[in-house]
Amino acid sequence: MTLFRTLRRWQLLLLLASLGVPIVLMLWKPYVLIEGLQRGGLYAVIALPMALILGVVGIINLAHGEFMMLGAYFAYWMGVYAGLDPLVAMIPAVVAFALLGAITYVLTIRRALKAPELNQLLLTFGMAMVGTEFANLMWTSQPLKPHLSYVYSSVALGKLRFGTYAFIYTAAAIVLLVLLQLFLRKTRLGRAALAVGQNPRGARLVGIDVNRTYLLIFSVSIALVGALGAMFLTRHSVFPSAGSPFTMKSFCLIAMAGIGNLPGVVWGGFGLGIAEALVSSFRGYGGWADVVFFAVLVAVIMGKSYRRQTA
Amino acid sequence: MAVLRTEALERRFGGLVAVHDLTFELAENEILGIIGPNGAGKTTAINAISGLYMPTAGRIFLGEEDITYSPPHVRCHLGIGRTFQLVHPLVDLTARENIMVGALFGQHRSLRQARKTAEEIAAQLGLERIDRSVSDLTVLEIKKLEIGRALASDPKVLFLDEVMAGLNSDETKAALDAVRGIRDQGVAICVVEHVMSVIRDLTDRVIVLDGGTIIAEGPYSKVSADPRVIAAYLGEEE
């Protein structure tokens, strides 16, 4: 009783919807829920490192998807030359991309942090272009994808048959979220990063090495997104422009959740994934999935702004 | 006849009540001081009256007009001018242009008139380097610029939020003269200040806020002796 009294009406509606919709879906179109969670997990997990960079370093990394694309190529060639499965190649990818991230930070981002804010947009836009064209020159625009038999494993429950492997994205999103939250709340470095993200000047005053924190967070994020590129490759083809749509999707998710709200990114990803899967589940309406994605996005942002004004 | 009047003004942020039951009047040609410990709700009160925050309850009248729910730019047009606690110069404009903003949008002057108004106000305030970019100006000059910008909108009521903070004694003295000069033009002034000597020398009357509401009101000499006021300030210092 007290619980309900403390909740406002909209919170109650939201709670009911977030519990009710999955239950209805579970009974009505179970695969929408399953595939929506899988698809949403992919959106969410790829958005998390971008959210981290935006939250702490404060830049919108337009080359985010390109780092993922390069990670996928890395995993592909690790498979060809070293015989590594992409999921195993995530380990060397973390190392390689942490290094790439650190180099990128030292050579470019650090210098741009002092410049007017929008320069970082232009800088990362240029980097995205360099990344795409580098891949294009090296490996042409022809898509590459290794054959992996485990990616189409599935189970059948009665008449319902669905893929199980793609839950790896759902799981990865949740695991990464938990790890990042633990890191940010429980470790010294993480707390320092949070402080820097909220107020770099104040953090510097209390003795935090802001530059080193930026370097760390940027490298970690790029390492993560590089490794996620390898995970992406298991179920998707890689080609030079494979990453750019994910930059946009990630940015949308972060805007929906609000800067610094990592759990919001994950729930938003799941929500959008399910919404898209639901629209697509009606034959002939798949073309409207994008509109649903954008409509949900705009509705959430507008709703939040409205609430902020009335609160 | 009061220039500005509030009735039981309240402003909440979620569960936090920053200002409540704030009722006061500002008379013509009066200099009113608002004092109180940190977090007493002084700046919130100014924000609510100037319209940056909408009040959650109560009423605000400017003269006869009810401005409780008017947007901030309309309140400016009607005659409420203000400065900000931390200086907020418009950094991409020159000093002159900063002042012109008030004249252009507060009083809807033409560009030429606004330029002239800016010159006059700068001269009145003793702001000389009028065509320099803001980054070249001293703290005192920036404070003058902020007062000038507020003044350029030709206010009936002027709120000065800690304009004396960070000035040395000579500068403070110059600033006090400037403020008196503004009052002499027929502008009612409301100053929020931490520096008690300023309040003592400048104000006709003082209201003391604590916990978002008025705990004492009257001339400085009377208020400063009020045990509740002393308690409020002592509470802050421990």
Place this chain on the structure above:
Amino acid sequence: MRMTRYLPYVLGAALAALFPLFSGAYLEQVAVGMLIYLTLALSWDMLLRSGQLGFGTAGFFGLGSYAAILLFLNVGVHPFVSIAFGGVVAGVVALLVGLAVLRLRGMYFAITTLALAGIFAVVLRNFPGLTGGSEGRMLPNCIYAGNTTKIYWLVLALAVFTIVISEVFERTRIRLALTSIRNDERVAKSSGVNVFKYLVFVFAVTSAIQGLAGGTYAHVFGFVSPEGSFSANFLLLPLAMALLGGVHSTWGPVVGGLVLGALSEYLKLQIPYGHLLVYGAIIVVVTLFLPQGLMGTVRAWWRRSHVTRGAQ
């Protein structure tokens, strides 16, 4: 006195207008592309001067393209009328959208405008009866039958029109309003600036310019399609041009547009395979070493050399 002040502009405009006399069709065609992008870059910057980062450029460009072509094909008006209609439609839609979303700030506004562009494309694609669906619509004959010189003048007129609007923004109270909103919105409000009104106004005007550019582009190249007309190129390239040239002024985006437009064409001819890599690398390097953009750097250098000369 007055004459000499405007002399450079008159000379520049005359030079631009007479460009076809000493260029061939090729350079005219390149200039047409550059001027379209320059127009978009400038309009994007005009909104940015209010502090609002708009990502709707491609969306309003595409909307204007479609409005112009559909009116032209279905009603048969003069191409100019249909281009103007494209601008009006984009402007009116922006006005309505702006009334709803211009309470948002920062990246929330940016992402919402981006989302709107996505929505336009999908909606137009899903009404194939009118819009031709995914394939789009084609003009039987495009404007001036492809005469590059006339097309150049048309697009130049569009660019000059935009430059004039931008200068009007720069030389009237609008500049002080937008700059104060950008620098400190609370100060602007308290100083009497009707922030919302100015933002909606600027958003509608710049979107209308983008719609005009879209309508012109569609008439010049003779077709509209969801993929072509709403291409992310119409957002990203203008953005890069404005930032590289230097934001918050008329001449920054203009110079950025000319420099990047010429550079991309030159690189393409020099390095057929891989010119985009060099182009991207140049953007990175310029961003790092000229953080104020080209015009900002020139202005700073000019000021510095002036000050030192004054001191001596």
Place this chain on the structure above:
Amino acid sequence: MSLKGKAMGLRVWALAILVVVGAGFLVAAEEGPIKLGAVLPLADITGAQGSKAMQLAVDEINAAGGVLGRQLELIIVDDESKAEKGAAAIDKLATVDNVDVFIGGMSSGVHLGELPALKKYERVTVWIGAASSLVEQAVVGLDWYFHIHPWDYLQGASYVEGWAALQAEYPLIKIHKAFWAYEEGAFGTSSYQGSLVAFSNWENVGESFKSALLGGGDYRAVLRHAQEFDPDLFIWVGYAADALPIMEQAAEIGFTPPLFVGSPPGWPADFGTSPLADGVIAYGMWAPSIKDVSPVSQHFWDAYIAKYNEQPATYFAPLGYTNIYVVAEAIARAGTLDKEALITALEATNYASPLGETLTFTPSNLIQHQGFRNQKILQWQNGAQQVLWPFEYATALPAYPFTGP
């Protein structure tokens, strides 16, 4: 090998004779190379390999003495897959380089933007790309315009013919119901709509999906709808990036239609190495295996690999090669670069192309000079694409039905 050598020898001789005859008519003043101006998207593999194959053909012809005693010069300009860049490229080739013939081409969207410029110069244009019938409407009545690639509706008609032939030849194959999954952009939609008309005797259901090329990549909703419909033939029209993921996701939900057809403009490099590929039907104009039945194709294959040390991976490579030879032979036949003579000579084209078929120009629905009209029905078998139809180029028997992994 010897067959190939003989065919090549014949070609070179034929050219040489034409060259000598042509040279006889030549006015001595006509010096300098014959210029061919190509516009292609060089950042895409289609344009990159297409342009390389063009250069290969030009080098071969020049090594054999050129045309009309003059060398060929190939000038390639990147269109960057942008309409305005394509238009500027046409203007550059026409006014700066003063090319004699326009060749090249890829996307319909870019080509629509180039057409105003091409119409301005009215020079002979032999185009290998742009399949949309929207383009056909835009080039009605242009006597100097030659189009090599089949229009979208011609492809549909060709497949109707192919499936009729296959069903007649192999009675086991029966098609009554077809499900079309097409990418939602212009490419997929126009292919689907072009085919709908042609396949009116089937029960057709179509649904669009978002290609991985444009940020999609989840096909399961469409595949489930197809599974519910239970078609005899399932066909997806998308891009190479969709190929393997579609097979995986179909395997995931257990969707195994008797005929599983893919119709991308090119296949990913690894597709054949996946066991999921086995039995997948491919639509296309060309496959490497055609070299087994066509000496020209074999020669092209070997020469391309020898020159560039990579395999042709898209049919735009043999198309680019064809583009040059068609133009060069027509110039040689015409004996002049005069426009009317060249058009007449092009109309008489009869070129045994590396795509297998012999290229001639005949009228299509709206235009006079349409080149290829037929597609091929291929099948992935043991990691390679084999030709099932037309039977004259068949390299393997169909494997039927598709069983999945």
